[in-house]
Amino acid sequence: MAEELKLFRTWSSVFALRIVWALKIKGVEYETIFEDLSNKSPSLLQYNPVHKKVPVLVHNGKPIAESLVILEYIDETWRETPLLPEDPYERAMARFWAKFGDDKVLTSIVWGVFFKEGKEQEEAMLEAMEHLQFLEDELKGKRFFGGERIGFVDLALGWLANMISIFEEVAGLKMVDEDKFPLLAAWMQEFADSPIIKDNWPPRDKMIAKFQALRDAKLAAAASK
């Protein structure tokens, strides 16, 4: 029986990009369904009734939601080019860094620095810098977080390689200074230039416009309180 694999995503979602990268790295064929989150399709609501979000991977009719859960599913189902290491301790470390990326790095950079201004932004920036330093330290002696090749943590943190420069341009401040974070800056470049990755970024001008609008709206809402 032919495999039926569908990925529900939006053109801009960095979480969905993780899945695109993973499937392409594994050489797995799939169909893409683009969603408009202001007008969610009945299929999306049926496949992800709990969160109603993208990405959702539907494999032979069975849905999996939450990007890091989907990545582990992909890694366990298509075992070539493994994303997670074999050793349980190394796997635990990989899961730790992926979670750290989502819970701390993403939260402080997006919700703390990018969507704020003034004193709140300054404080969030200090926190974000602390988190980035942990990532910098973790990269010592490594080309990628996964070692010699791209792995689970690189896919989880990969959004940094594209979004940081977009955030820097829109918000008008430097977040990843190559002097302060040389390894992280080098990783971001290397990751962004990697074959599968560089062919799959969303259009930069569209992202700039989208995030400019989002930032303006958030700042306006905060100012009117």
Add this chain to the structure above:
Amino acid sequence: MADEIILLDFWPSMFGMKVRIALAEKGLKYEYRDEDLFNKGPLLLEMNPIHKKIPVLIHNGKPICESQIIVQYIDEVWKDKSPLLPSDPYHRAQARFWADYIDKKLHLLGARLWRTKGEEQEANKKEYIECLKLLEGELGDKPYFGGENFGFVDVNLMPYFSWLYVFEIAANFSIEAECPKLITWAKRCMEKESVSTSLPDHQKLYDFFLQLKKWHGIE
């Protein structure tokens, strides 16, 4: 060589409870150390420098942090006894999804329950019960979330039930009528020694909660 396992924990912590249950399910001997969270010890700070939080499992000198990650680690290392995650990738994904849902939703909502009053608290209660009902739907008629056997989702949810006793008193509500299947499920889980020996006594937890409210300046 015998495994050396140390658990840095704090007895009322729901996250710590998950790890205790997992270790007990696997029949593992370990050294339990209760941390003073107002005066964190050097070992905790050394083993979890990033978050400085419990629980931390130290296995032969190597630390693992974050409760869900620790439980998966325990399941993978001691894979021959009482497997917690199913073997099929799809069912594993479902188990991870629900464990993630429990951590994201119940934890936040539970905290809101006792920190709010009046209308806000009523709204939080409603949302909390909705979440439990969703979980109850996922349980269905199975004896455990893991099916015939106690599994990953069961490990993740039971600790919230030990705190549910406290929330029901604090926010003046009961889930008995709303989620009868979950109550039955919780009782079934408590019959397991791995669960009953890992969860604190209700009264002790409630006394701790009263202390916690004082520290937060809440009446």
